[in-house]
Amino acid sequence: MAGDYKYKPTNGFTRWLDSRLPIWRMVDEQVLNFPTPKNLNYWYTFGGILTLMLGVQIITGIVLAMHYTPHEKLAFDSVERIMRDVNYGWMMRYLHSNGASMFFIAVYIHMFRGLYYGSYKAPREVLWILGVIIYLLMMATAFLGYTLPWGQMSFWGATVITNFFSAIPFVGEAITQWLWGSFAVDNSTLQRFFSLHYLLPFVIAGVVILHIWALHVPGNNNPLGIDVRGPQDTVAFHPYYTVKDGFAIAVFLLLFFYFVFFNPNYLGHTDNYIPANPLVTPAHIVPEWYFLPFYAILRSVPDKLMGVILMFGSIFVLFFLPWLDTSRVRSAAFRPIYRQAFWIFVVVCLGLGWVGAQTTDYKIFDLGPKTDVVEQIVEKAKADNVTGQALEAVRTQAEEQNRRAFDATDLGRILTILYFAFFLIAIPLIGVVETPKALPRSISEAVLAHGGSSQPARPQGAHA
Amino acid sequence: MAHAHDDADVTRRDFIYVAASGMTAAGAVATAIPFIDQMNPARDTLALATTEVDLASVTPGQSITVMWRKKPVFVRRRTPEEIKAAQDVPVDALPDPQADSARVQSGKEEWLVVLANCTHLGCVPDKGNKGEFGGWLCPCHGSHYDTSGRIRKGPAPLNLAVPEFRFISDTKIVIGEAPAPAATTTEGA
Ligand code: HEM
Ligand code: FES
Numbered sequence: 001m002a003g004d005y006k007y008k009p010t011n012g013f014t015r016w017l018d019s020r021l022p023i024w025r026m027v028d029e030q031v032l033n034f035p036t037p038k039n040l041n042y043w044y045t046f047g048g049i050l051t052l053m054l055g056v057q058i059i060t061g062i063v064l065a066m067h068y069t070p071h072e073k074l075a076f077d078s079v080e081r082i083m084r085d086v087n088y089g090w091m092m093r094y095l096h097s098n099g100a101s102m103f104f105i106a107v108y109i110h111m112f113r114g115l116y117y118g119s120y121k122a123p124r125e126v127l128w129i130l131g132v133i134i135y136l137l138m139m140a141t142a143f144l145g146y147t148l149p150w151g152q153m154s155f156w157g158a159t160v161i162t163n164f165f166s167a168i169p170f171v172g173e174a175i176t177q178w179l180w181g182s183f184a185v186d187n188s189t190l191q192r193f194f195s196l197h198y199l200l201p202f203v204i205a206g207v208v209i210l211h212i213w214a215l216h217v218p219g220n221n222n223p224l225g226i227d228v229r230g231p232q233d234t235v236a237f238h239p240y241y242t243v244k245d246g247f248a249i250a251v252f253l254l255l256f257f258y259f260v261f262f263n264p265n266y267l268g269h270t271d272n273y274i275p276a277n278p279l280v281t282p283a284h285i286v287p288e289w290y291f292l293p294f295y296a297i298l299r300s301v302p303d304k305l306m307g308v309i310l311m312f313g314s315i316f317v318l319f320f321l322p323w324l325d326t327s328r329v330r331s332a333a334f335r336p337i338y339r340q341a342f343w344i345f346v347v348v349c350l351g352l353g354w355v356g357a358q359t360t361d362y363k364i365f366d367l368g369p370k371t372d373v374v375e376q377i378v379e380k381a382k383a384d385n386v387t388g389q390a391l392e393a394v395r396t397q398a399e400e401q402n403r404r405a406f407d408a409t410d411l412g413r414i415l416t417i418l419y420f421a422f423f424l425i426a427i428p429l430i431g432v433v434e435t436p437k438a439l440p441r442s443i444s445e446a447v448l449a450h451g452g453s454s455q456p457a458r459p460q461g462a463h464a
Numbered sequence: 465m466a467h468a469h470d471d472a473d474v475t476r477r478d479f480i481y482v483a484a485s486g487m488t489a490a491g492a493v494a495t496a497i498p499f500i501d502q503m504n505p506a507r508d509t510l511a512l513a514t515t516e517v518d519l520a521s522v523t524p525g526q527s528i529t530v531m532w533r534k535k536p537v538f539v540r541r542r543t544p545e546e547i548k549a550a551q552d553v554p555v556d557a558l559p560d561p562q563a564d565s566a567r568v569q570s571g572k573e574e575w576l577v578v579l580a581n582c583t584h585l586g587c588v589p590d591k592g593n594k595g596e597f598g599g600w601l602c603p604c605h606g607s608h609y610d611t612s613g614r615i616r617k618g619p620a621p622l623n624l625a626v627p628e629f630r631f632i633s634d635t636k637i638v639i640g641e642a643p644a645p646a647a648t649t650t651e652g653a
Contacts, residue, residue: 156587156604159581159585159586159587160585160586160587160604161585162586163584163585163586164585166585166586177504177505178500178503178504179503180505181503181504181505181506181509182505182509182534183505183509183533183534183535184534184535184581184586186534188505188506188509192503278531278534278535278536278588279529279531279536279580279588280529280588281587281588281589281590281602281603281604282603283590283603284603285587285603285604298605299605299619301619302618302619303619303621304584304585304619304620304621305621307619360605360606361606
């Protein structure tokens with residue numbers, strides 16, 4: 001629980017301020033001395049990393065907006081000018097475009113962490129739901145931002161994604177035209193997307209505050225998934241976790257800066273350096289990597305409306321996760337069956353990402369010739385009096401051209417089913433059939449069993 | 465004080481609450497309308513435009529793309545085989561049943577004019593790749609259209625839409641204007 005620690009102002013000024021605006025009390029109780037479970041591992045540093053990345057995106061974004069022009073005729077060139085002429089413009093843009101990718105790497109790790117340690121379960125349901133809302137807002141922001149350079153991928157990505165809404169019966173067309181402000185994606189669309197791209201990160205910042213508030217009521221979950229029983233189970237956030245988070249941030253920045261300075265276009269698409277052309281769709285359009293699994297789900301459904309419903313459903317199912325899970329034990333460390341299901345789910349998600357990056361007819365296995373089609377062609381050739389060698393040639397050619405294959409779409413279908421099965425079948429069922437392992441009695445007992453020191457790791461005076 | 469329990473007084477207060485909240489809600493809705501409607505296409509965008517296309521340079525089998533009301537439009541000069549293929553398909557077997565004759569102007573079957581945006585999610589099908597049915601293949605999610613622009617296979621639900629267009633001479637059309645009724649009947653004869 002959030003703990004018993006209470007701030008005491010130490011001098012006249014802080015006493016005066018505390019009775020007027022208790023801001024230092026908030027910093028002291030909620031940050032510096034916030035009682036945090038002793039046993040948080042590095043998977044728990046991604047919250048801090050995410051906060052940092054939001055800051056990076058806002059600062060570099062505001063800088064880019066000083067030089068960027070949201071107009072269909074000027075946007076592409078203004079981004080090129082940022083790259084070539086604006087002082088350090090290339091760096092601002094590469095920080096921002098790669099920053100978006102890093103933001104998503106961090107959020108995915110953060111979410112899988114929550115899934116593994118059962119952080120979505122009571123009493124943290126609201127915390128989890130706020131997290132899913134942040135994730136949705138991030139996706140919206142990144143999509144809007146990606147249209148701004150007004151390259152081919154920007155334009156066609158915007159076209160495909162806004163067209164999701166055209167699948168809605170009856171009002172679909174009216175809604176898409178309302179979103180575009182036109183009959184197709186054009187300048188009106190670009191200008192509103194810029195306005196909203198500027199706005200949403202600040203909405204995210206607001207929801208992040210609620211998210212942290214909802215975190216600080218029950219306190220952090222932890223890798224054991226058991227409740228904090230008292231001060232012996234916790235340490236103060238500062239310096240213990242400021243330092244741990246700081247170290248993780250430094251390592252994370254190494255990865256971030258590798259991309260920014262050594263491979264800045266690796267995560268992007270070269271087609272986006274071609275100015276938007278409403279007449280020609282690039283031969284292979286794919287979204288940014290962080291949308292690929294959802295794109296794969298969309299494409300694996302042969303029906304337009306169902307595809308869109310399943311794609312959105314794959315995210316909305318997360319909202320219901322706290323109530324789909326029937327197990328009271330939080331951490332997968334004590335749930336032998338769930339732990340296996342979890343890792344299968346991770347592989348399923350990565351697999352969907354891979355499928356999303358392939359063309360739909362990418363052949364994975366060859367399953368031999370389509371015998372019925374080949375026979376038809378051969379019969380037809382026979383009817384045309386083709387015989388002997390020539391007939392054999394017809395047959396070989398027909399066999400080469402008409403092959404059955406297990407292609408990317410087939411794999412995508414299997415993985416889509418597994419994705420939903422994880423949430424709708426595995427999670428409710430495993431909680432019922434599984435016998436969890438014995439839980440440790442307390443966090444400190446488990447920590448000490450691993451050879452920790454019995455010294456209370458707490459700065460002098462942190463707990464009054 | 466007795467009046468706290470006075471039924472008449474309680475009712476009057478309730479009425480004020482309900483009326484005030486009702487008016488506030490109505491005001492909120494009335495305010496929301498302009499804020500929502502401003503996002504709809506503006507008047508200049510709505511101003512209906514027509515596009516004139518010169519067909520003289522289009523050879524049989526060729527397809528050109530022109531812009532009409534911000535959307536790309538395919539104008540395709542079909543070969544006799546392509547026309548025959550489009551006419552011979554049993555209509556009931558199509559995902560979005562429509563006869564070829566309903567999609568071209570009679571006497572001018574050679575000319576197929578369709579909106580180029582795939583009815584799935586709006587990509588423009590590839591002119592270089594005709595797909596399995598001799599029309600177009602959409603590169604985005606693999607929708608195949610036939611030589612009448614009808615959907616045959618893939619996730620797209622509908623045929624490529626046919627806009628209104630009119631022949632102003634044998635080699636010129638205007639997209640965005642209704643065909644002259646007389647012209648279609650006489651030319652059919
Ligand atoms: C949640 C935080 C944010 C995310 C995930 C995000 C994401 C993106 C992405 C993916 C792009 C396309 C980059 C490219 O390929 O060039 C972009 C561009 C842009 N963003 Fe953001 N952004 C965020 C916050 C902001 C903020 C707060 C601003 C402030 C105005 C901003 C301003 C811009 C501008 C002007 C561009 C166009 C220039 C360019 O393409 O590099 N962004 N954003
Ligand atoms: S947009 Fe054409 S198949 Fe999806």
